Amino acid sequence: MKTIQGVIFDMDGLLVDTEKLYYKANHIAAKSYGIDYTQDYYMKLVGISDADTFLIYQQDFPHLSKEELEEFVQLGYKEVEKLFEAGEAKLKPGALELLTCLKAEKIPMVVASSNLRRYIDLLLETNQIAHFFADIVSGEDVKRAKPDPEIVNQAVAKLAVPAANILMLEDSKNGVLAANQAGVPVIMVPDLIAPTKELKEQVLGVFESLTDVKNYLVSYR
Template sequence: MKNLPKEIKCVIFDMDGVIIDSEEIHKKAYYETFASLGVHVSDKLYKSFTGASTINAFQKLVAHFNLDKNPETLVLDKRKRYVNFFENDPNLHLVENVEEIIKYFYQKGLTLILASSSAMVNINRVFNRFNLNNYFAAKISGADLKESKPNPEIFNKAAKLANVPKENCMVIEDSDNGIKAANDANIFVFGYANKLSEGQTLKNADAVIHNFLELKKVI
């Protein structure tokens, strides 16, 4: 476990399960797509997708079931289903207190970067709906990467975009894949214990929080 950096200059946020409670509608969209393919996806297999990009998840699925399907086509199918839920689910909301902590960091002059495996179209959909664009210096999507989480590429790229040394950065993640990516990028990572992020242990996080307001005490 690393110690919290003495001076934080950059905060790198994951999106799904950290900024927005969208895990449930992602799950509905995935399982609708699985049903359309006639495959039964176990909880264990589904949980292994958490934090990975959608293309990575469907590549795994096609290989696992030996499907004669194009993963890119399945991504588009799942995305349509997700958009339908996103636009028609009035209960979709930001994670509790995350907007307050985003504004707190922004007012302290910290550089905020979004580093999400989601497609940029989904990121923009969230950021536009909840008016978050002004607070973030940059947004990275799964499409900007050669490798998906747990590969550290996304966080290496985030630190570079922020133009901040890694020792002055921190990551907030809710998935074990994302935490491993931050570990391998050698950036301090807070695990956020979101009750909706199923099957995530957060065991390799440098610290675990249950409420974003806890961060005000340390930063």
């Protein structure tokens, strides 16, 4: 851990168990628009930017106008915000222990999430972990979503240390690809989708939980 001078955390599916809530919210919203929004359909959209998801909606639901699709998306946001405010988005196993360990080692941490800033703040605050992070980069701070490295590059700049001395923690393929392009070593903790053999070759390791990540880092202290 001595060589690590900063850690970048993804949020959804990595720090906080949110993916099932996004599905639940969109499933509820879809009923008002005659959309058959199944879990299998949602799985195809995991890790895709909001802009690209909207384009897919336009292709898959041609019976709806652009305005109706925008209303559907906004209704989904409202439904998921209700779930977040109700405290249904829990920390992933080992998250608090890892954050506490890194803080004890005085290693600065930054969140780099494609989510909206208000949701990032809400999730960090409701789970009482906001104080662990020196800064946040949201999807609203960048022009291009992961796998573009822009969000990672911004996080590196906020940490103000060499990219090679930073560790990124990700749960998705696009996050891993973004880290690689930014020259930041990355560990993957898969959430809903298991990594391919090719993706496994692009990470320092694949772990089942953040507890395993903590144990791995401590072993190299």
